[in-house]
Amino acid sequence: MPPKEYRPGTAFPGIIGRTTDESSPAWPQPVRAVPDAPNVLFIVFDDTGFGQFGCYGSPIETPNLDRLAEHGLLYNNMHTTALCSPSRSCMMTGRNHHANAMAGITEIATGFPGYNGNIPFENGFLSEILLEHGYNTYQVGKWHLVPSEQESAAGPYERWPLGRGFERFYGFLGGDTSQWYPDLVHDNHQVEPPATPEDGYHLTADLVDKAISFIASAKQVAPDKPFFLNFCTGATHAPHHVPKEWADRYRGRFDDGWEAYREFTFAQQKERGVVPVDARLSRHDPDVPEWDSLPADQRRLAARMMEVYAGFLTHTDHHIGRMLDFLKEIGQFDNTLIMVVSDNGASAEGGVTGTTNELQFFNNAPEPIEDSLRAIDELGGPSTFNHYPWGWTWAGNTPFRRWKRETYRGGASDPFLVHWPRGITASGEIRTQYAHLVDMVPTVLDVLGIEPPATIKGVAQSPMHGVSFAHTFDNGDAVTGHHTQYFEMLGHRAIDHDGWRAVCPWPGPSFAEADNAFGTPITAETLGELDAHGWELYYIEEDFAETHDLAADHPDKLLEMISLWYVEAGKYNVLPIDSSTLQRLIQERPQITPAQTSYTLRADTDTLPAAVAPRVLNRPHSVTVDVEIPAGGADGVLVCQGTNVGGWTFFVKDGRLHYAHNYVRRAVYRVASTEPIPQGRHELRFEFEPTGVPDITQGKGAPGNATLYIDRRPVGREEFPVTTPVAFNPGGMTCGANPGSAIVSDYRPPFRFSGTLHTAVVDLSGDLITDIPSEMRMHMARQ
Structure with missing residues (x-):
């Protein structure tokens, strides 16, 4: 007969006599998930643009992701914050990034409530919620959600993964790392990689191995206990590291250049229904040189950099396929709610020519093209920290304009796939409803029938800002519940409201068209000028890729949108607007000990x-x-x-x-x-x-x-x-x-x-x- 149980905090239901023979025991009830509760798997890509998965029209091969789209749902209207830490904070908490104190990456935190990098404990993580509902919780791969000053062995550890509801962690705490020689943390301590590049080591394979190990270890003991796995590869953030044979699979495939990539991808997107049939392709970016204008050696270098990137993405897809195959092997695939997303659009941090070493970008020290050419055969290998030119960035965000760090759709609209055979009847369909990363947590809780908790670990919880889109799973005609969403990233602003989109680019619509350099601070005088003359207006319902500025035609609508942006900014700690970069990177921040x-x-x-x-x-x-x-x-x-x-x-x-x-x-x-x-x-x-x-x-x-x-x-x-x-x-x-x-x-x-x-x-x-x-x-x- 099973033992009698009672919920902790309720009266003891057994009998306590003078001795055990006249007493009856009862046990505190263990936390258990609802029977047959689905597993939850987030697969988070880094710096991957709207036009880079194969299922989004790209010539890059991603067969495993394509199969998720083929048998699941592909969303074409998902939005991010345009930068990684802020986006990841949204998908973990269901709150907007400034409300999470994540205006930017943790390395550029400043001393204002929306900017200090310390995610408030009243903004609970999905991992913390699911842990209280009987889930195993695993974080594998990139974290980047702890203030940089708290990443050392001195802690504090309360904002490391194990402090925010994850039972196991294997990955790296910062924004990027070498795929060949990664900085690794296992649970709460540093570890060395288990092998070397000479032994065939690569971080992506290691992360998948560890994710499988975490799941398998628990399933041996509790096969019916569900898990939440937040799987965050380092791909496809720089460095674009991949074994040479994977890059060589694409030899010669990008020799026609970035314009040809865009035209091919855009045609595929229309054919697949990923973009509306009447969509217009955004303009040729003024910062991107015409492919045919480049010298032959520069074209050869740029093409090879893209071959390496494509190989990196396909290699990542391959190892994700191993993880999916393992779920099938243990009978968990059909009852796993999978959400695949990128944290922002493709990255332009390689500069106009690309680089063999991204560190040069951060130090304002781009290498001469001759130096890059000498290292062309090393690209993707352990001696480089390479990143492609921003022509490929622009192409990777097809059909949108611009890229990561900017709040045009190229920076803030990203691929998003949902797959759950046990829970979703629809298969292979496109969803066009508006969504944002803050909607992921409310959707998961809605699916699981879990109410957002009033408290977590005794801390009263703030309201979530996102809304569930679970009602769109089996109803392609359902109306979105997400009507208004602000954006701000390094002074670049935007707002969406019921099909309209207003954008205020900073320092300009492109670097070539800007009067100031990227990272120039916005002063009060500058802000007044921007609000008077710097906003653009688009009707996304009829202009998917922001190609026709309607600001002059609808001044009243534009004024309404600007006013609405300030309302949202007031709600979510967006002010003061700070467009500086280098100043934020090098400024002193509080340390855990005196200076x-x-x-x-x-x-x-x-x-x-x-x-x-x-x-x-x-x-x-x-x-x-x-x-x-x-x-x-x-x-x-x-x-x-x-x-x-x-x-x-x-x-x-x-x-x-x-x-x-x-x-x-x-x-x-x-x-x-x-x-x-x-x-x-x-x-x-x-x-x-x-x-x-x-x-x-x-x-x-x-x-x-x-x-x-x-x-x-x-x-x-x-x-x-x-x-x-x-x-x-x-x-x-x-x-x-x-x-x-x-x-x-x-x-x-x-x-x-x-x-x-x-x-x-x-x-x-x-x-x-x-x-x-x-x-x-x-x-x-x-x-």
């Missing part, structure tokens, strides 16, 4: 994420390491930061002390000691003293003198003409080893220090050693 000028590191500890690592760029600094050199000498890294696409490393090799600065993969500046390090305990030191100021807009960090010391005696000096100006990405700092890819080619990672490393002190105070006689002896020794 430090000295950091003590130790070997065999976690890597310091870039946001909490000492900020050594463009300032005087020193690295002092207390070591013991055994008989026979020692080799290895003392302290390093970054990867093979940019960073610095302080190391010992062949008995001598070395420092090398990898400037955005373009050049390596070095200094080596003129004498070996003796056996015994010693103080090894590196100092950098700027000799000029950085020119950040030109991608040049401060030049300076780099000096090495052994026991406070100078033993090597070089002048570095330039250093990295803004950031390393990935930018973790590690003591005692170089995990991941080698920052320089002088050694093979992890190149752990083989002596004894007691401590390493990184000092930012500016206190440098001055020993004129010793320095003179060093210079004389080098003659």
